[in-house]
Amino acid sequence: MRTIRFLLQKEFRQIFRNKSILAMVMVMPIVQLLILPLAADYEIKNINLAVVDEDRSPYSQKLISKITSSGYFRLTGFENNYNEAFRLIEQEKADIVLQIPPHFESTLVRENKSALFVAVNAINGTKASLGGSYLSAIIRNFNGEIRVQLMQPGRFSRVEQVETPTRFWFNPFLNYHMYMVPGILAILVTMIGGFLSALNIVKEKEVGTIEQINVTPIHKHHFILGKLIPFWVLGNIVFIIGLGVSWLVYGIVPQGNIALLFAFVAVYLLAVLGLGLLVSTLCETQQQAMFIMFFFMMVFILMGGLFTSVDSMPDWARVIVRFNPVSYLIDVMRMVILKGSNFGDVRQKMIIIAGFAIVLNTLAILNYRKRA
Amino acid sequence: MQPIIVNSLNKTYGNGQVTAVKDVSFTVNENELFGLIGPDGAGKTSIFRILTTLLLADSGTAKVAGFDVVTGYREIRQRVGYMPGRFSLYPDLTIEENLAFFATIFDTSIEENYHLIRDIYIQIEPFKKRRAGKLSGGMKQKLALCCALIHKPEVLFLDEPTTGVDPVSRKEFWEMLGRLKSGGITILVSTPYMDEASLCDRIALMQSGSIMTIDTPEALTGSYPDPLFAISTEKASMPSILNALAQFEKTKSHYAFGEFAHASFTDKNLSADDIIGYLDSRGITNSRINLIKPTIEDRFIQLATQK
Numbered sequence: 001m002r003t004i005r006f007l008l009q010k011e012f013r014q015i016f017r018n019k020s021i022l023a024m025v026m027v028m029p030i031v032q033l034l035i036l037p038l039a040a041d042y043e044i045k046n047i048n049l050a051v052v053d054e055d056r057s058p059y060s061q062k063l064i065s066k067i068t069s070s071g072y073f074r075l076t077g078f079e080n081n082y083n084e085a086f087r088l089i090e091q092e093k094a095d096i097v098l099q100i101p102p103h104f105e106s107t108l109v110r111e112n113k114s115a116l117f118v119a120v121n122a123i124n125g126t127k128a129s130l131g132g133s134y135l136s137a138i139i140r141n142f143n144g145e146i147r148v149q150l151m152q153p154g155r156f157s158r159v160e161q162v163e164t165p166t167r168f169w170f171n172p173f174l175n176y177h178m179y180m181v182p183g184i185l186a187i188l189v190t191m192i193g194g195f196l197s198a199l200n201i202v203k204e205k206e207v208g209t210i211e212q213i214n215v216t217p218i219h220k221h222h223f224i225l226g227k228l229i230p231f232w233v234l235g236n237i238v239f240i241i242g243l244g245v246s247w248l249v250y251g252i253v254p255q256g257n258i259a260l261l262f263a264f265v266a267v268y269l270l271a272v273l274g275l276g277l278l279v280s281t282l283c284e285t286q287q288q289a290m291f292i293m294f295f296f297m298m299v300f301i302l303m304g305g306l307f308t309s310v311d312s313m314p315d316w317a318r319v320i321v322r323f324n325p326v327s328y329l330i331d332v333m334r335m336v337i338l339k340g341s342n343f344g345d346v347r348q349k350m351i352i353i354a355g356f357a358i359v360l361n362t363l364a365i366l367n368y369r370k371r372a
Numbered sequence: 373m374q375p376i377i378v379n380s381l382n383k384t385y386g387n388g389q390v391t392a393v394k395d396v397s398f399t400v401n402e403n404e405l406f407g408l409i410g411p412d413g414a415g416k417t418s419i420f421r422i423l424t425t426l427l428l429a430d431s432g433t434a435k436v437a438g439f440d441v442v443t444g445y446r447e448i449r450q451r452v453g454y455m456p457g458r459f460s461l462y463p464d465l466t467i468e469e470n471l472a473f474f475a476t477i478f479d480t481s482i483e484e485n486y487h488l489i490r491d492i493y494i495q496i497e498p499f500k501k502r503r504a505g506k507l508s509g510g511m512k513q514k515l516a517l518c519c520a521l522i523h524k525p526e527v528l529f530l531d532e533p534t535t536g537v538d539p540v541s542r543k544e545f546w547e548m549l550g551r552l553k554s555g556g557i558t559i560l561v562s563t564p565y566m567d568e569a570s571l572c573d574r575i576a577l578m579q580s581g582s583i584m585t586i587d588t589p590e591a592l593t594g595s596y597p598d599p600l601f602a603i604s605t606e607k608a609s610m611p612s613i614l615n616a617l618a619q620f621e622k623t624k625s626h627y628a629f630g631e632f633a634h635a636s637f638t639d640k641n642l643s644a645d646d647i648i649g650y651l652d653s654r655g656i657t658n659s660r661i662n663l664i665k666p667t668i669e670d671r672f673i674q675l676a677t678q679k
Contacts, residue, residue, distance in 0.1 A: 006476040010465065017464050208460035212519070215424045215454040216477050217446065370426070 003218060007226030015230060021196065025234050029188050029242040034249060037180040047131040050077035050085040050094035057105035063142050067098070072134050082117075089121045096120050096131050109150065170255075170338045177250045182333035183306040185242040190300065190326050193235040193269050195293055197276030200227055201368070202289045214370040224365050228273050235269040236262070255340030261333070264346060267353050268329050274360030275325075281368040300326040325356050373438055375527045375558040376400035376423065381432035383418050392418040393429070394581035400560055400574075405553045408562040409569045409668070410578030416562040417457060418581075420531045423560070424454045437526045450478070453520035457532040457562075459512050463505025467496055467515055470504050471522060478523030488555070489518045492548055510541030517548070521557075528552065530561040534568065546571045566669035577672050584675045589668055596666035596674060598624060598636040601647060605659035616654040625677060634670060 015021055049067065053060050068075050076094050079085040088094035099117035108114035118135055122128040204210040213223065239262075246252040254261055275296065283289040303310075303317065304326035310318060321327050328349045335341035343350075376399060383393040393415045400406040408416045421427035423436055425445035434441045437451040461470045471493075475482050486493070496514050499507070504515060513533055520528060530549075534542040546568060553559055553573075561572065569575045570589040577584045577592070585592065603613060613633045617626040622642060626635040637647075644661040651659045666674075 002479070003477060006473060010462070010469070010473050013469065014462065014464050207463065208456065208458045209462055210460075211426065211456045211458075212454070212460045212474075213477075214426055215449055215452065216474070217449045218477050 003222050004225055004229075007218075007222065008229055011226055011230040015234070021234075025192060025238055026241065028192065029185075029238050030245055032188060033181065033184060033242055033245040036184050037177045037250065044127050044130045044134070045072055047073050047127065047134070048076040048088075048093060048095045049073040049135075050079060050088045050097045051075065052079050052082050052085045052097065052099040054081075054102045055100045055104035059105040059108065059146065060100045063100070063139070064098075066142055067135065067138050070134070070138055072131075082119075086119070089119070094121070095124075095127060096135060098135065108146070112150075178252060178338055179334070180306075181246045181250050181252055182337045183304075183330045185239070185246065186326060186329040186333045187301055187304070187306065188242055189235055189239050189265060189269065190272050190329065191297060192238045193231055193272040194276045194297060195290075196234065197227065197231045197273045198279045198283075198289045198293045199276075199286050200231070201277060201280035202283050202286050205283075206285055220368055220370065221365050224277060224361070224368060227277060228270070228361070231273050231276075232266075232269050235273070236265065239265050252337060254337045256336035256342060260343055260346070261336050264329070264332050264336070264350055264353070267350060267357060268325065270357035271325050271353050271360055274357055274364055277364040278360055278367060281364055300324050303327065305330050325353060328353055374399045374401055375437055376406070376560060377435040378419070378423070379433045381419065381422060381434060382430045383415075383422065383427070384430055391581050393422070396432075396581070396583055398576050398583060398586055400558055402558055403553060403556060405549060405559045405561065405571075405573045407569055407572035407575040408560070408578055409564075409566065409572075409575050409672070410562075411564055413580075414578040415581040416578060417531055420454070420456075420529050420560075420562065424452060424529055425449060450523075451525060452527045452529060453523065453525035454529045455513075455516045455520040455531065455533055457535060459504075459516060461504045461512075461516060461519060464503060466501050466503050467507070468500040470515065471518055474519040475522045480523050482522065485522055485524050488521050488524055491551060492521075493518050509537050510544075513537055513541065513545060517545075521552070526558065528557050528559045530559065532562055532564065534563060534565065542568070566667065566672060569668040575668070577668075577675060579672075579676050584672075592671050593666050593668060596671055598640060599642075600634060600636050600664055600666045600670055601644065602629070602632040602634055602662050602664045603647070603651075603659055604632045605651075605656055607658050608656040613651070613656060613659075616651055616656055619654075620650055625674065627673060629669070634664075636674075 077088045085097040097119040104114050120128045120132045279292050303321050310321050332346045378398050381393050381396045384391050422429045436448045439447040492514050496511050574588050576586045617623050617635050622637045622639050624636045624638050
């Protein structure tokens with residue numbers, strides 16, 4: 001125990017003298033949580049719309065003003081025919097072309113139905129599909145309104161209509177921040193823990209201090225523990241700062257037990273630090289360690305369920321995700337913070353993460369050799 | 373008991389491609405200052421790393437402080453001090469913190485063994501709040517020596533302790549080693565500087581992984597086989613002297629040694645006047661020739677070229 005105490009004293013001294021690490025730990029969670037959730041917004045706004053109105057009737061006017069007043073679309077072209085409007089798409093000035101055919105209003109009144117044509121530039125897939133569906137939703141809504149106007153009161157009941165009101169649980173207004181902030185916090189904790197630990201033992205190798213340590217009677221597991229604990233503490237500090245920012249800025253208060261959240265992060269950090277230390281024992285230079293960690297981080301983040309839903313991934317990808325500790329943390333964060341899940345709900349994930357922690361740290365201790 | 377016993381050690385790197393240590397055997401007696409002398413790449417550091425339990429030899433055995441380097445590494449790590457050739461203390465910790473850290477991991481304290489390091493430590497004590505990374509080369513070496521001594525080791529391993537250190541600090545450093553030795557510590561030191569070799573009790577001259585000879589410095593220089601001459605002249609350049617010597621049929625060896633050319637000859641009865649006469653015939657006039665006492669370096673060159 002005495003040895004560990006002095007190892008920790010030494011590590012903390014070094015950390016507190018390293019201004020850039022301190023700045024990273026303090027500033028990174030604040031800045032990233034302030035910027036990312038606001039910038040990385042799933043809602044698509046400012047979709048450029050070109051309209052070809054060949055009807056020029058009150059109805060077509062009404063439809064266009066309804067679309068532009070929705071706030072999602074920006075009218076960038078008002079053309080006489082489809083070919084001209086399509087030129088706007090080619091010039092990247094329009095994302096969607098809405099063509100209102102001649103006699104739109106009169107056909108609608110007389111025959112009770114009419115057609116519209118929508119052409120979408122699908123180069124940006126997300127923008128195309130979301131823009132297309134926003135537009136159809138507005139048109140559907142418009143359709144409902146004029147139906148009410150056109151129907152005579154007596155015949156109203158004869159129209160069969162299935163209405164599906166939806167209630168969004170745990171995030172009633174589909175507030176994007178509620179969803180993103182816990183996920184980004186999970187990634188922050190992972191990055192701080194993973195990178196700091198991965199670079200640490202390698203740094204001792206680069207500076208040569210490991211040579212001096214290796215000839216001392218220090219035990220391997222003492223040395224690794226001495227490296228693990230300081231970064232575990234730092235990871236928790238980042239997490240506390242992050243929770244504070246999400247409460248102060250986004251008003252997100254964990255619905256579930258905050259102690260459960262901390263308990264899960266505590267175990268999770270052991271797993272991530274174990275990975276970092278393992279990489280650290282495998283590499284000879286900080287550059288190598290950095291690149292290996294980047295590789296893991298990219299996969300972890302992009303396959304962690306933060307940006308894309310894990311459930312919609314192909315089967316083979318879902319198998320990979322099962323070995324991605326970040327996906328468990330993102331899940332648990334959202335479950336506990338938004339849904340108020342209790343220990344029973346996250347127990348399974350907790351056990352898996354504990355397994356990761358044990359395996360990775362054991363490998364790190366075994367792989368750290370005091371002699372070549 | 374001899375504190376260091378090395379028995380036909382071999383070590384290769386890169387799957388046997390590079391031989392670093394070739395059949396090396398030597399023993400170091402208690403209270404001895406033993407030097408491994410040889411140029412860079414002679415295998416000195418590999419031997420140090422094997423003896424300090426950082427590296428496994430391919431074959432051969434070694435005992436340090438009575439324990440085998442493979443099976444008794446735990447005991448050895450308690451009992452030896454190692455100062456690697458490269459400065460390897462924490463640059464972001466101060467002098468005092470580095471020393472205290474290494475004392476505590478050996479389960480001791482600065483106060484307990486202060487008497488061992490006092491002579492050295494008082495020289496750097498005024499700067500004890502300064503970070504180790506900001507020290508001068510000589511001060512770094514003194515601190516590293518303190519850290520290697522703080523747990524009262526029985527055997528001290530110093531790998532090129534004076535490389536990159538100014539001449540004054542080098543001299544001081546060797547004086548400190550002399551005092552440590554009289555304090556009862558066995559010291560194995562390596563150096564590429566031949567002039568430091570004469571300060572050791574016994575030395576092993578090394579080249580390309582093997583030991584050429586082991587003896588006291590006096591015995592080594594005394595057993596130089598031929599009379600050795602130092603030749604200098606103000607009129608001719610060094611290359612022309614060397615060139616003239618090379619073409620002399622009685623020349624055994626010749627090389628530049630500072631401002632002199634050192635040469636030995638096959639004919640042991642050759643006198644200085646004979647050589648002056650030869651050089652005159654080659655147009656090198658006014659040359660001065662002295663019969664000199666060979667240095668360790670002369671002996672090293674003689675042994676290295678003999679092979």
